[in-house]
Amino acid sequence: MTYFKEIASGFWSLLMGMAVTIRYFVKPVVTVQYPRQKIEMSPAYRGYPRLLLDAETQTHRCIACEMCARICPSQLISVAGTKLPGAKQKVPYTYVHEHYYCSLCGLCVEVCPTTALEYSREYRLACFRREDAVIDHLTLLQERQQAAGLPPTPIPTAAEIAAAAAAEAAAREAREKEAAAKAAQAKAAKPAQAPEEAKPPKAPPEEVKE
């Protein structure tokens, strides 16, 4: 009797196995045809760092403080910023990430004082030339803004940068002149005072600009 029972139960188990495979056969496939199809990565995915698009101001939050460039262990971030006339903070005019050196450690994202960086969810980074892996964050941000229908953040042009630098230099010169005049006035007014007071006021440390 056990003989027939074994045959029956064995046959039943075979049928059950076949039911499982046929169910999988009609399920939708999970394969993504890599170069042609794209999937949305999970929010926890840590791709290359990129500028965060602030939903409120519709632009980035970067103040060109260069903290990210300093902390980067591979020294692959180059940031430079300028203070445009009338603005309170500096804005970056170059922000380039040489991604082929990047180890995706995420220190730049951690260190940013204004949380201007985020991890992108882009995983398809294959390219044919080394130069293709250089990410220009400001133009990338403009593209993303255009894609989202937002006004692109202008990148300061060379003329604007030069003008801003000239204005700053002029302002500094004016400040120095004023300080010097003040000091001379003070010297002339009280020549008999203590000599330590006669010292010229400390000039602000010269900023070396190339």
Add this chain to the structure above:
Amino acid sequence: MIIGLIGVMALVAVNALFLIWMERKVSAHMQLRLGPMEVGPHGAVQTVADALKLMGKELITPEEVDRPVFRLAPIVIFLPVLLSFLVIPFSRTLIIKDLNVGIVLILAFSTLAVLAILMAGWSSNNKYAVFGAIRSVAQNIAYEIPLLITVMSVILMVGSFKLSDIVAAQGSYWFILVQPLAFILFITCATAETNRAPFDLPEAESELVAGFHTEYTGMRFALFFLAEYTNMFITSAVAAVLFLGGWQGPILPGVIWFLLKVYALIFLMMWFRWTFPRVRFDQLITLAWKVLIPLAFANLLITALVMKLR
């Protein structure tokens, strides 16, 4: 006859190309993959590309093989497969030669495959090839017995070895309805006879490299492959003739019905392959001698009794 031969050659080639593609697609979808997608629409021309690659490969004959036997084996496995097409009734009229011993001829020729596998394994001078060949012989002898007995029970009902008679006898109902056990036994034995998983011990790639065709390359290897897939077609065709009414069917022409049934049975065999793990050797022999043969005999006895009493 010549036209028939050319037609059969074309059918063998197209069938093998299609079956390899189909197997890859079926296996892929059972594992939630896509399978070949690159060459042609949904990878349909992938096997043509593979076949061209195989034809371009060098025919390596390893040192110290038994040269004549080594070269003969792929031909010996392929020829009987080709000859079996002689008697298969594709439709009422489309049959090359309607022999009155048709089913016996197919069974006799399918046995020759064992000889070819033994030749290939033995002449290769390779221990894995010999193991594969030995297993194949033990397996085929064990599974031929229940296969023949189940075929006998159908022949008892018809009273003829002629395949066209067997099909004609199923005009009102298919024999699968009265012989379900025989159908299950036949499909099991056919899977074993064609050396397909879960009975693919002769070529068990995870144990024996590739079994009996380990040392074969290029077109010689392709002939073994071609023979395997054509064998699948033939055993499915025989099963369709014996149990599913051959070319019988409403509306559609007979050839279409026949091919539909054959490919449905081939799909069933592929379904087996991607569901069941390979059996162990003792399980294989136990299944044949302790389960299949007694059941086949019981089925034959009951059929004979019913036929006598009716």
